Amino acid sequence: MTEHTDQLEPMPTDWQRALAVVAHPDDLEYGCAAAVADWTDGGREVVYLLATRGEAGIDTLGPAECAPLREAEQRASAAVVGVSTVEFLDHRDGVIEYGVDLRRDIAAAIRRHRPELVVTLNHRDTWGPGPGGYWNTPDHRAVGRAVLDAAADAGNRWIFPELISEQGLEPWNGVRWVAVAGSHTPTHAADARPGLERSVKSLLEHRAYIEALTDEEPESYVRTFLTTNAERAAARFGGRPAVSFEVFPR
Numbered sequence: 001m002t003e004h005t006d007q008l009e010p011m012p013t014d015w016q017r018a019l020a021v022v023a024h025p026d027d028l029e030y031g032c033a034a035a036v037a038d039w040t041d042g043g044r045e046v047v048y049l050l051a052t053r054g055e056a057g058i059d060t061l062g063p064a065e066c067a068p069l070r071e072a073e074q075r076a077s078a079a080v081v082g083v084s085t086v087e088f089l090d091h092r093d094g095v096i097e098y099g100v101d102l103r104r105d106i107a108a109a110i111r112r113h114r115p116e117l118v119v120t121l122n123h124r125d126t127w128g129p130g131p132g133g134y135w136n137t138p139d140h141r142a143v144g145r146a147v148l149d150a151a152a153d154a155g156n157r158w159i160f161p162e163l164i165s166e167q168g169l170e171p172w173n174g175v176r177w178v179a180v181a182g183s184h185t186p187t188h189a190a191d192a193r194p195g196l197e198r199s200v201k202s203l204l205e206h207r208a209y210i211e212a213l214t215d216e217e218p219e220s221y222v223r224t225f226l227t228t229n230a231e232r233a234a235a236r237f238g239g240r241p242a243v244s245f246e247v248f249p250r
């Protein structure tokens with residue numbers, strides 16, 4: 001009898017442009033690429049913005065070699081789900097600072113791309129539900145929070161007036177939702193089934209990263225991770241495997 005109150009709402013569909021902003025190459029692929037594949041299938045435009053090039057992500061590879069490799073992997077993984085525009089802000093991997101510089105960079109991108117939907121990754125302290133959850137990384141917390149803030153900054157001409165005077169970026173107050181993937185308090189979900197196979201291929205494009213991360217066979221590791229998450233969300237989405245989001249309306 002209480003199960004209906006526990007169900008996740010379907011993601012909004014009355015939008016045309018989305019901007020997805022995360023800290024690292026692979027964040028969107030672990031988080032929500034199946035939903036992105038379905039969105040671009042529907043003729044929607046999705047742009048990726050990465051705060052870093054993930055240059056601190058592979059223990060055996062120094063940042064100078066790692067950055068271009070991970071950038072290339074990110075562009076390939078975006079292409080698999082229909083995303084052709086991938087931008088990088090060049091904040092430093094692992095030590096991204098939450099603050100006005102980060103908010104300004106993200107607000108500028110929101111003004112350039114004029115999205116109705118902005119997507120990011122879990123900004124909360126932990127991943128798991130309640131006590132015992134894994135501690136989130138400082139980069140994810142900083143970027144997620146700055147994205148939520150920048151959605152409003154982008155619409156106010158008096159916050160970061162230099163974006164207008166120096167870059168000609170007029171305010172964009174058209175962000176209607178910020179959707180946070182990987183949140184342990186989701187409100188909405190997208191059907192993962194149409195995009196699930198491509199989400200596996202998309203995450204697999206981060207092959208150098210994954211091979212350094214695990215001894216498991218990469219495709220089996222990726223498939224297990226993504227299908228397990230989608231099936232876990234199904235319990236709250238009418239039994240359909242899903243990508244869940246915590247949606248903040250604006």
Ligand SMILES: [Zn+2]
Binds near residue numbers: 026140
């Ligand atoms: Zn990350």
